[in-house]
Amino acid sequence: MSIVTKVGDEGLTSLSCGKMVMKDHAKIEANGAIDELCSHLGTAKSLIKKRATKRMVESIQRDLLIICAEIALGARSVNRLKDRIDASSVRRLDGIIKDIEKKGVFKAGRGFYIPGEDFISSILDIARAVARRAERRVVTLKKRRMLKNVHITAYLNRLSDLLYLLVRCHEKGSCKF
Numbered sequence: 001m002s003i004v005t006k007v008g009d010e011g012l013t014s015l016s017c018g019k020m021v022m023k024d025h026a027k028i029e030a031n032g033a034i035d036e037l038c039s040h041l042g043t044a045k046s047l048i049k050k051r052a053t054k055r056m057v058e059s060i061q062r063d064l065l066i067i068c069a070e071i072a073l074g075a076r077s078v079n080r081l082k083d084r085i086d087a088s089s090v091r092r093l094d095g096i097i098k099d100i101e102k103k104g105v106f107k108a109g110r111g112f113y114i115p116g117e118d119f120i121s122s123i124l125d126i127a128r129a130v131a132r133r134a135e136r137r138v139v140t141l142k143k144r145r146m147l148k149n150v151h152i153t154a155y156l157n158r159l160s161d162l163l164y165l166l167v168r169c170h171e172k173g174s175c176k177f
Contacts, residue, residue: 016072026144030137031068037134038064040127047120053175056096060159063089067152071141078149085151093158100165100175117171124170128163131156 007013011023021028038061045057066083073081115125135156141147169175 016069016077026137026140026146027071030134030141030147031071033130033134033137034064034068034071037127037130040123040130044120044123044127047123050175063155067138067155070149070152071138071147085149085155087151090151090154090158093155093162097158097162097165100162100169103169103175113168115167117167121167121170124163124167128160128167131160131163135160 007020008023012020013023013025013028014020015027041057041061041064045054045061048054048057063085066081067085069081070078070084078084113125116122135153138147138153138156142150142153166175
């Protein structure tokens with residue numbers, strides 16, 4: 001079987017449930033943003049030196065694939081998933097955020113930062129911005145009642161906060177990437 005189906009030539013693609021949709025469908029837009037986020041995290045992971053940080057980034061990438069699977073399935077099929085994002089997934093990110101905050105890398109009220117301190121922080125800043133876009137696309141799905149898992153929005157929200165802190169941590173030199 002070839003990867004070339006030619007179905008996309010007409011602007012169509014299929015969801016995991018088999019339903020054919022246009023390539024600009026809200027679910028495709030959401031999964032596209034998450035796929036892009038996962039790719040940027042892969043670039044960051046390839047540059048990061050610290051093994052524990054690499055593992056953390058890879059666990060986030062795995063979570064993003066779980067989110068994509070849930071988005072691509074229909075409401076009736078979601079129960080077939082072995083893994084799903086839940087409250088414990090959000091708590092895990094909360095724990096990582098608290099650990100970084102203990103290092104004192106973030107000062108509340110600082111405002112916006114200009115990206116580009118170095119390559120790793122730039123890639124992480126791109127990932128943060130894409131995480132925010134993915135979150136907006138997931139909110140669209142929730143508003144249209146195409147996604148019921150409330151933990152996915154919370155997870156993406158925490159993820160963008162975590163990426164923001166990782167950038168600040170790296171720029172201050174308090175994270176040994």
